[in-house]
Amino acid sequence: MGKRKWLIMVMVSNLLLAFFSFACQKNDSAQSDPALLLGFSQIGSESAWRAGNTKDIEEQAELFGVSLMFENANQKQENQIAAIRRFIAYKVDVIAFSPIVEEGWENVLTEAKNAGIPVILVDRDICSKDKELTACLIGADFYEEGVMAGEYLIRKADTLGLEQVNIVEITGTDNSTPMEQRQAGFADTIASDERMNILESIDGDFIKSRGAECMRTLLEKYGDDIDVVYSHNDEMTLGALPEIEEAGFVPGKDIIIISIDGGQDAIDVLKDGKINCVVECTPKLGRKVMETAIKLKNGEEVDDVIHPEEQIFSDEQDLSTIGPRGY
Numbered sequence: 211m212g213k214r215k216w217l218i219m220v221m222v223s224n225l226l227l228a229f230f231s232f233a234c235q236k237n238d239s240a241q242s243d244p245a246l247l248l249g250f251s252q253i254g255s256e257s258a259w260r261a262g263n264t265k266d267i268e269e270q271a272e273l274f275g276v277s278l279m280f281e282n283a284n285q286k287q288e289n290q291i292a293a294i295r296r297f298i299a300y301k302v303d304v305i306a307f308s309p310i311v312e313e314g315w316e317n318v319l320t321e322a323k324n325a326g327i328p329v330i331l332v333d334r335d336i337c338s339k340d341k342e343l344t345a346c347l348i349g350a351d352f353y354e355e356g357v358m359a360g361e362y363l364i365r366k367a368d369t370l371g372l373e374q375v376n377i378v379e380i381t382g383t384d385n386s387t388p389m390e391q392r393q394a395g396f397a398d399t400i401a402s403d404e405r406m407n408i409l410e411s412i413d414g415d416f417i418k419s420r421g422a423e424c425m426r427t428l429l430e431k432y433g434d435d436i437d438v439v440y441s442h443n444d445e446m447t448l449g450a451l452p453e454i455e456e457a458g459f460v461p462g463k464d465i466i467i468i469s470i471d472g473g474q475d476a477i478d479v480l481k482d483g484k485i486n487c488v489v490e491c492t493p494k495l496g497r498k499v500m501e502t503a504i505k506l507k508n509g510e511e512v513d514d515v516i517h518p519e520e521q522i523f524s525d526e527q528d529l530s531t532i533g534p535r536g537y
């Protein structure tokens with residue numbers, strides 16, 4: 211065979227090879243699933259918990275190869291409703307959101323249902339008679355958190371030999387699941403203990419500055435009658451502590467401090483002895499959210515409720531073993 215002919219043959223076979231490999235590639239990508247598109251509406255940025263939750267959702271979406279449309283509602287329900295409507299218009303595969311309050315979601319969730327888009331509740335629940343509006347809830351058992359706080363207080367009162375225990379409660383956002391359930395779990399647990407007396411429950415909206423304001427009001431009203439502060443999250447606790455010190459009391463000694471979340475800042479203060487007990491509430495829900503979104507997209511069954519496991523940190527244990535919290 212002449213040198214030219216041979217060269218032409220090589221060129222033609224290379225061209226054929228390139229064509230076939232391109233055709234195969236196209237075929238491959240047509241077979242593989244297009245990435246799942248997940249619309250996520252976050253409540254806002256009110257706490258270290260929330261920041262940790264946002265970070266976790268973003269990291270896990272990346273790990274699972276999920277495309278995330280993330281919207282921050284800046285503490286406003288109407289912003290969350292608008293975000294969900296945008297997700298529907300965008301035809302996302304799955305919607306996930308953390309409802310700031312329990313009521314007022316029926317209309318927008320009916321729109322999602324009519325569009326055939328499954329909805330995952332993350333962190334907080336909604337109150338709706340129509341259970342078909344959402345696929346499932348992935349979040350903490352807030353009632354159990356309240357129970358753990360109440361049980362700790364009963365043990366602490368036993369240890370200190372207290373005869374009367376006056377409690378002030380700084381609650382989270384009104385009409386939100388963690389507020390209602392943390393209050394109920396705690397109240398139910400201490401109800402049969404005659405020493406326990408809740409002086410007042412006051413709305414601190416899960417925000418540090420509100421926690422400080424609430425504590426100031428409570429100290430002015432009840433002064434040294436206060437034996438216990440039960441605060442529904444770390445942020446409000448951290449806001450309340452300087453107020454207690456300014457009023458001349460030693461938190462952790464003169465007043466028993468019970469908090470919920472278990473973020474790094476609160477755990478550090480627990481180790482310092484100014485907080486007595488922190489009930490853990492993990493913000494790391496991202497992995498379950500991604501796994502569930504993938505199942506829903508594939509039309510698979512999912513569990514109605516998924517609660518992460520949680521623990522309690524308190525002055526009853528060796529605190530030096532608590533590792534970095536990551537939020």
Ligand code: GYE
Pocket residue numbers: 256257258259260333334350388416442443444445470471491
């Ligand atoms: O405890 C608080 C946050 O819904 C569990 O919201 C969450 C709560 C958390 O802002 O810090």
